[in-house]
Amino acid sequence: MAEEKKGGGKKLLIFIVIGVVLLVGAGVAAYFLLFSKPAPPPEETQQEAQPQEPEVGPFLQLNPFVVNLADPTGRRYLRVKIALELKDEKVLSEANNRIPQINDTIIMVLSSKTVEEVLAPEGKSELRFEIMNKLNQLLGPGTVRGVYFTQFVVQ
Structure with missing residues (x-):
C-alpha cells in the first residue's frame, strides 16, 4: 500500500x-x-x-510691384517682387490667364499698408497672409499655398 x-x-x-x-x-x-x-x-x-515632406507646388513669379504706401505725405513707396506657390499645374494655368486680376488684388492690399506695418517683421507675415487669403478668394480655396517675397524695398 x-x-x-x-x-x-x-x-x-x-x-x-x-x-x-x-x-x-x-x-x-x-x-x-x-x-x-x-x-x-x-x-x-x-x-x-521616413516622414514625408509636403509636396511643393508650381511657382508663379510675378512682375515687380511699386506702390505708394498709405502715408500721409504720400512720399513713401514699396517695391516688392512676389512669387506665388500654387496647388498644382491646373491652377498655374488658370492663374496665368488671370494675371491682371491677381496684380490688381495684390496692389490693393499693398497700397493699403502704412510704412510701420510693412517694416515690422510681424507686419510682413500679416501682409503675406492677407495676400494669400485675398488670392484664394479670387482663385478658389486652397489654390495659393504660399506667398514669397523675393524682393522687399521701402523708400
Missing part, C-alpha cells in the same frame, strides 16, 4: 504541474490577445520611419 500512495503522489504532482503550465500559457495568450497593440501594416511602418 505504501507503493500505491507513492505512485499516486507522483500522478498528483504531474497533474498540478500540467495545470500550472496550462494556466500560465492561457494567461500569456490572454495578455497578448487582449492588451497588445496590433502591428501596423507595412506601408504605415515605412511612412513613420
